């Protein structure tokens with residue numbers, strides 16, 4: 001039986017750990033199976049053509065929020081062209097009902113973790129004993145009995161892609177907007193076996209490790225062992241962890257301080273700092289600990305951190321979101337990712353629909369469209385806010401000058417005004433070149449905020465000329481005398497060749 005495992009990743013640099021888990025656990029069917037990965041930027045008909053070129057009997061497709069509509073189209077084409085090929089879906093997007101995209105063309109849907117059930121289904125098919133039900137309900141494999149997938153990252157993957165790894169599955173918390181809140185408990189892999197696999201990956205040249213564990217800093221014994229694994233290495237590497245902000249015992253802190261600059265990336269889920277809103281969505285919020293830990297990470301480590309905030313949680317107003325943002329900017333200088341609330345199938349966020357008038361799109365990524373507190377226009381504006389925030393604050397291109405937008409006032413309010421002005425100029429948030437963005441920022445600060453042009457230019461030159469080979473932007477040339485002189489004198493920290 002000829003089996004293909006496939007998915008469409010969000011980017012070429014991503015790799016699907018899920019497919020490799022399925023493959024690793026296919027036992028006697030493994031020799032008849034291959035993994036073919038694509039990205040959502042590939043033409044769907046070409047993907048179908050490439051899959052069918054292998055004459056598969058079975059195609060297993062990994063389905064996620066970012067590829068749900070692409071998968072629906074792929075199913076449609078595959079079924080039309082090759083009705084005899086058995087199409088089996090799995091992945092988070094089909095784990096809970098209702099399914100939001102049209103997956104009618106799938107022959108089977110494997111819910112939950114598929115390592116055991118996909119194999120059993122394929123064996124049934126092979127033995128011509130196919131199940132009567134189209135949807136195979138969730139099973140929970142014993143993680144300690146699963147074959148680990150890491151040998152199935154190819155040398156090409158190791159060279160060009162992020163290597164996704166995990167030491168546990170599940171989350172003990174119950175934040176209602178999150179798919180992981182549906183997990184019953186945290187389950188751990190055999191740590192010795194996992195560490196052995198990581199060592200093998202390292203020996204094969206892997207240096208980009210992305211941990212998909214939902215709460216890396218929950219189990220101290222495990223977290224310490226993983227941090228030690230990296231701290232013992234001398235080569236440069238990059239390790240990414242998702243962490244909860246209120247749990248950094250001293251043993252972890254001591255180790256985190258030892259990581260060299262750029263080696264450690266921490267995704268810190270804040271989501272809201274408003275106790276009432278956190279309570280609405282059953283999210284724990286230990287504000288004192290969160291503040292202490294963020295300040296620690298900011299001031300005492302070289303970790304690259306980014307903090308996540310959500311717009312649109314039940315009951316949250318723009319003002320309350322603004323207070324969250326103001327607070328985070330006062331604590332840390334790192335990236336702050338602003339996300340729009342999504343309604344994921346299976347989560348309990350839907351219990352607020354009536355009380356808070358929550359209306360969501362049924363099309364991936366299922367963003368909130370409006371609530372009692374936020375109009376459609378508010379949400380649209382906040383999507384633009386998030387995009388302009390990414391372009392200016394998070395990009396790091398205007399590290400110093402972006403602060404001129406708010407100076408002493410509320411970051412949120414000032415940036416909101418900037419965002420409204422920007423959109424008035426661009427009528428879009430896309431395809432804005434860095435040159436144009438800088439020019440617009442300069443004009444906003446000079447002509448709308450009435451700040452001193454020379455001071456703005458000094459700031460922007462310091463920001464923008466950090467990158468070697470960049471020419472002085474034309475709109476700053478007239479103000480660049482000081483900067484040029486300082487560079488010539490070697491007092492600006494810039495190489496003379498840059499000017």
Ligand code: SF4
Nearest residue numbers: 171173175178180214
């Ligand atoms: S948001 Fe984070 S802490 Fe909350 S349930 Fe999801 S993974 Fe767990």
